[in-house]
Amino acid sequence: MxxxxxxxxxxxxxxxxxxxxxxxxxxxxxxxxxxxxxxxxxxxxxxxxxxxxxxxxxxxxxxxxxxxxxxxxxxxxxxxxxxxxxxxxxxxxxxxxxxxxxxxxxxxxxxxxxxxxxxxxxxxxxxxxxxxxxxxxxxxxxxxxxxxxxxxxxxxxxxxxxxxxxxxxxxxxxxxxxPPDESAGRERPAPKRxxxxxxxxxxxxxxxxxxxxxxxxxxKPAKTQEPQPAANLPKSGESKGRKAEPAASASSAAPVKGKNPASDPVSTSTKDNRTPIRQATGMHAAEPPVAPPTSRKSSSFTQIVAVGTSTGGPRALHEVLTKLPEDFQAPVLVVQHMPPKFTYSLAQRLNSFCAIRVCEATHDDLVETGTAYIAPGGKQMRLAKDASGKYRIRLTEEGPRSGHMPSVDVLFESLVGHRGLVRHAVLMTGMGSDGAKGMKALQEDGAETRIAESEETCVVYGMPRSAVELGAVSRVLPLQQITPALVSEVRSRNK
The missing domain is CATH 3.40.50.2300 (Response regulator)
Structure with missing residues (x-):
């Protein structure tokens, strides 16, 4: 029945x-x-x-x-x-x-x-x-x-x-x-609430x-204008353990730790919000200025992280990305199954919580460390190397793969062949099998770190299960342990 x-x-x-x-x-x-x-x-x-x-x-x-x-x-x-x-x-x-x-x-x-x-x-x-x-x-x-x-x-x-x-x-x-021949069918389901x-x-x-x-x-005071694109959003409340809101407007933004004012439109347009303090206290412009923070981001790197997720993904991404340190020495490429516009809002919200920068990717973006690039809904995202040897984002509208655009398989497969990079692939909660074949291709191409979220913490244990059953996974971790594992891998290989 x-x-x-x-x-x-x-x-x-x-x-x-x-x-x-x-x-x-x-x-x-x-x-x-x-x-x-x-x-x-x-x-x-x-x-x-x-x-x-x-x-x-x-x-x-x-x-x-x-x-x-x-x-x-x-x-x-x-x-x-x-x-x-x-x-x-x-x-x-x-x-x-x-x-x-x-x-x-x-x-x-x-x-x-x-x-x-x-x-x-x-x-x-x-x-x-x-x-x-x-x-x-x-x-x-x-x-x-x-x-x-x-x-x-x-x-x-x-x-x-x-x-x-x-x-x-x-x-x-x-x-x-x-091991490559182990099946996920022997895993014991987690107890349900x-x-x-x-x-x-x-x-x-x-x-x-x-x-x-x-x-x-x-x-918080009401926002007076729409927020800037996620790539330009400063972060307030950088102190560890506190969650921060996006800046209410460009006029109230201050230079932010880890941001380079020379490349950040919000920071350059606002200069220094200490001006009202000078006026109130009688200080004058002759006061020595505070040196702007030095950007820790770099387009030269030897490691990269690629993450794929679907149903339950925004929660999982929040857990993973908010725990990455500001000086994380690798870029993070993300595919979250989501329609156009929603990926932009997802990037904005995650950016307000994270120490690293989070943005919706745009075509030909220069890929940098300490930055997470979320594939825009309705486009496929790939990693590509330009003539100068720098890595860039490539976006196409070639159509869905297995019903998905963006597709995790497309992203993962784009890392195949880039053997000059240490590649770390992560598959998290989601229905279906997107990403499993791409992770298998990375395994065959020598990518050593291939993490699947464990059934115990997945909202839907579909995509990770498919990768495990395909023998493409090197480690199965609960959600809370994925970021510590990535940070450890990246730091140990940068020594």
Whole structure:
């Protein structure tokens, strides 16, 4: 007998609730468990109906979809597919949702980008089937949520309602060296979280007015303009252990440690924000200026890191990239399966948290150390060497590979032949097999570091499993150990 997965539909539009209900009902694998018109009702029904999957609108009255998602994931973890508007705010909120624990997202119908209801319906059914397969295989698991900078009080309150995440075993128990002939089929699945945990707290929060995610007293000033491209964003709050917001505007940005003002439009346009201090204290221009920080980035390097990920990837990338040191002596090339515009917002958000620079790649970018280049949605990204011997980004619109553009296989295969570089390849959470063949090609070409994320920490254990089963992987590591392993490899080979 076929399992039918029950779906809770959350949208403030009666029309969209009807459309989405028809889409869900059109597939015999799914049934509509119920509908909700706002975030508060979504929380209540998530507890009462215990759906297998939730579709969640973003902009709703009474409670924003982000807040409802945050509280559901804290108290009743469920795969949630967000419906996102293709706007600047919509893409930024979508990236936040993925870091808050959303399973995936679908763009809402939008004539401006030629997204019609029929296409959205097809995408939604595809995501629903991926979520259902991850539940059926036991590979889906909720991870602890990432919180907004400045929202510590709200984070603490919601976290108290959630079950403690499964502890990761010590390194000696979780890392395994994989010989080429070992199959992943012998791995023992990680225990899953009890989805009934926290229901009492969930019922309590659903009956009252929710506080905002960032308390008003500590909220950041409203931004006065759209942020600069990720490649130009300075980082505030560089002190270790503190998460930083993107600069509110160019006029308030100060030179940043690790950034070279000569090559950073934001820094050069703002010069030095000490000028108001001089005026207030009576100091004059004759005061000796402070020397600008020296850039640690270089286009000369002997090592490179390539990372591929899909479903659950934004959370995994946050974990990996935020732990890389500012002086990391290798570039990082990233493929995250994601549509156009969303990769730009992903790069912006990651850049605000990371010590290294994170940007959406552009064609012919000079590749530098201490920088992560995220392949733009709708393009294939490759590494290429120019006539001067420098490495550059090459972007093409040649079409999807195995249904993906960008494709991890395309990126990995572009590193084949570059034997002058020590190549480190990483495959993390995601459905399917993209990247497995590319990692195998790198293995055959002599790339020594080939890391797959372990099943215990993957949101969906598909892409890493495929690489392991193909015999392409040298190490299987839980997410939290991937960055320390990369840093250790790069440092040991730079000596």
């Amino acid at each position: 076929m399992t039918v997965y029950r779906v809770l539909i959350v949208d403030d539009s009666r029309f969209m609730r009807k459309v989405l209900s028809d889409v869900v009902g059109s597939d015999e694998a799914f049934a509509v468990a119920g509908t909700a018109s706002d975030g508060e009702e979504a929380i209540r029904l998530a507890m009462e109906l215990k759906p297998d999957i939730i579709t969640m609108d973003m902009e709703m009255p009474r409670m924003h979809g982000l807040e409802a998602l945050r509280r559901i994931m804290a108290a009743h973890p469920t795969p949630v597919i967000m419906l996102s508007a293709v706007t600047d705010n919509g893409t930024r909120d979508t990236i936040k949702a993925l870091q808050y624990g959303a399973f995936d997202f679908v763009r809402k119908p939008d004539p401006s980008v030629k997204l019609v209801i029929e296409e959205v319906s097809e995408y939604l059914l595809e995501k629903l089937h991926i979520a259902a397969e991850s539940i059926r295989s036991g590979s889906w698991r909720a991870l602890p949520a990432e919180w907004e900078p400045g929202g510590e009080e709200a984070a603490t309150e919601a976290a108290a309602a959630a079950e403690s995440p499964d502890p990761v075993p010590p390194a000696a128990d979780t890392e395994r060296t994989i 009890d989805r009934t945990t926290g229901e009492a707290e969930l019922q309590h929060t659903a009956r009252r007015t929710m506080p905002p995610a960032v308390p008003p007293a500590r909220a």
